[in-house]
Amino acid sequence: MVIKKYTANNMNEALTRIRHELGKEAVIISQRKIKRPGIKGFFSSKLIEVTAAIENSTLGSSKKAEEKQSDDLFKESLHNFKRVMSKEIGTKKETEPAENNQLQAEVAEMKELLNKVIKNTDKGEAPEDELLTLIKDIDIDVQFYEELKTKVGDEDISDKFRKVIEDEIEISKDELSGNVVFVGPTGVGKTTTIAKLAGKLSLIDKKKVGLITVDTYRIGAVEQLKTYAEIMNIPFKVVITMKEMEEAVESMKDCDIVLIDTTGRSSKNTMQISELRAFVQKANPDSVNLVISATTKNRDIKTILEGYKELEYKSVIITKLDETSVYGCIYNIRKISKQPLRFITTGQNVPDDIKAPTKSDIIRFIFGEEALC
Ligand SMILES: Nc1nc2c(ncn2[C@@H]2O[C@H](COP(=O)(O)OP(=O)(O)OP(=O)(O)O)[C@@H](O)[C@H]2O)c(=O)[nH]1
Ligand SMILES: [Mg+2]
Numbered sequence: 001m002v003i004k005k006y007t008a009n010n011m012n013e014a015l016t017r018i019r020h021e022l023g024k025e026a027v028i029i030s031q032r033k034i035k036r037p038g039i040k041g042f043f044s045s046k047l048i049e050v051t052a053a054i055e056n057s058t059l060g061s062s063k064k065a066e067e068k069q070s071d072d073l074f075k076e077s078l079h080n081f082k083r084v085m086s087k088e089i090g091t092k093k094e095t096e097p098a099e100n101n102q103l104q105a106e107v108a109e110m111k112e113l114l115n116k117v118i119k120n121t122d123k124g125e126a127p128e129d130e131l132l133t134l135i136k137d138i139d140i141d142v143q144f145y146e147e148l149k150t151k152v153g154d155e156d157i158s159d160k161f162r163k164v165i166e167d168e169i170e171i172s173k174d175e176l177s178g179n180v181v182f183v184g185p186t187g188v189g190k191t192t193t194i195a196k197l198a199g200k201l202s203l204i205d206k207k208k209v210g211l212i213t214v215d216t217y218r219i220g221a222v223e224q225l226k227t228y229a230e231i232m233n234i235p236f237k238v239v240i241t242m243k244e245m246e247e248a249v250e251s252m253k254d255c256d257i258v259l260i261d262t263t264g265r266s267s268k269n270t271m272q273i274s275e276l277r278a279f280v281q282k283a284n285p286d287s288v289n290l291v292i293s294a295t296t297k298n299r300d301i302k303t304i305l306e307g308y309k310e311l312e313y314k315s316v317i318i319t320k321l322d323e324t325s326v327y328g329c330i331y332n333i334r335k336i337s338k339q340p341l342r343f344i345t346t347g348q349n350v351p352d353d354i355k356a357p358t359k360s361d362i363i364r365f366i367f368g369e370e371a372l373c
Pocket of ligand 2: 192263264
């Protein structure tokens with residue numbers, strides 16, 4: 001990681017220089033206003049000091065340019081140092097006051113250069129921006145830092161930050177009804193979530209529930225849902241072809257809710273996603289829910305949410321919140337999916353470990369005021 005400070009008249013100028021020197025992969029990690037040097041600084045507009053960072057691997061040629069700059073500075077400092085030292089030693093006794101002043105100026109210049117070298121080489125020491133620290137603490141993706149910084153500003157950071165997050169979280173208010181499809185990556189907990197919902201809806205809410213699964217790849221997964229269906233005495237159909245999907249949906253049209261399970265697909269495999277889309281369309285869904293685990297790495301969340309976009313999911317279910325201790329992922333998922341959150345799941349117990357959270361629940365989780373495990 002290379003971290004570098006830029007002083008500029010405004011953010012635009014700083015960004016232009018950062019992009020030029022570090023490339024467009026560089027991220028801003030902090031910014032602050034600083035006084036211009038000297039007495040004039042009190043009366044003129046402030047400068048902006050921006051700290052930017054980039055991974056060494058992405059730095060490429062700009063890294064070389066920076067190393068060269070660092071080298072050049074170092075050489076210049078060394079040269080000055082030698083020059084000053086040789087003067088000092090060679091002329092110690094005959095030094096005149098005028099010469100003394102020049103010597104002092106040179107020493108000062110050399111100090112400044114050395115400081116630059118130290119700053120350039122001793123990277124990562126800059127004190128971190130308060131908002132950035134907060135964001136990292138709760139695992140909100142740093143890709144949202146700049147946007148949040150603009151909204152939060154520089155004062156009352158923690159209060160404003162909480163308010164901004166609160167404004168951006170959205171909870172789905174629709175009741176589940178009709179044909180409800182669940183899609184999402186392998187192993188995130190789709191089948192378990194459906195079993196939990198089927199239990200609650202049929203046993204507690206006394207709704208007429210049907211179950212359909214296109215989860216045909218692994219017999220075990222089908223058996224899992226079939227067993228729940230038998231225990232709860234609700235209709236269950238396994239679907240292999242699209243025609244069967246149509247027939248299964250038709251056979252359950254007197255149910256209040258039909259929960260439709262699908263096999264986990266890789267969001268990167270567009271063939272699989274398109275095939276799944278065809279099945280989903282045949283089910284004539286009233287809602288499509290994307291299921292994603294809270295343990296998903298930040299960098300994978302985007303790939304998954306975008307890969308599944310084709311399925312036009314209109315709400316999100318976040319599973320396995322019991323397996324993590326920070327909940328910034330809820331914000332990350334909301335920001336990237338742009339869809340409301342419908343349920344969270346917090347364990348393997350059917351039907352208990354599922355919750356339709358309120359916004360204040362989510363805010364308490366995100367800000368670490370309530371833990372789930
Ligand atoms: N800790 C924890 N485990 C869960 C949760 N939900 C599901 N699981 C577990 O995750 C594993 C996978 O769950 P499944 O429901 O089979 O996942 P799936 O999305 O249907 O998987 P595929 O059908 O293979 O795509 C099982 O061991 C579940 O018990 C949860 O909220 N917390
Ligand atoms: Mg499954």
